[in-house]
Amino acid sequence: MKTATIPALRVEPELRKAAEEVLNENESLSSFMEASLRESIAKRRLQREFVARGLAARDEAHRTGEYFDADDVHAELASMLQAARTAGKDH
Template sequence: MKTASFPSLRVEPELREAAEQSLLEGETISGFVEQAIRDSIERRGHQREFIARGLASRDNAKRSGNYVAADAVMGRLQAMLAAAKAGK
């Protein structure tokens, strides 16, 4: 498979310096940028999937008329948070 390249990117010197300072040992700016792009693509894919699940859930609730009250959801979330804090 042939490789492709991204267009060059002009940035402020401070951003370039910050990127260079955050490099791991043996890591290059090119490798850092490539990984950042891969991470962003993956994150955006997860966001799309999350939104799709939410919209499907909304549509299912509309069809079935089966809704969960916001107070019930918040109560469960607060209980989960309290349990997590107690476990620390």
């Protein structure tokens, strides 16, 4: 049940037209805006969590003095990706 409202959003006519042009069948502009707002909130939360993990990793590296060479990390990630692709072809 919806119990709160979002303030009216004033936009350029072109933006409203563009939004209306991409609506799915039986989708209202309001439902599109709500879905877009939910997606943006989720994206920002993920971004903040990503930055927090990066800062924590940096602090841990400072604390322990253990660092990893970027080339080594890239090589290991490439190896993991290749192994995943190979495993995916088996199925």
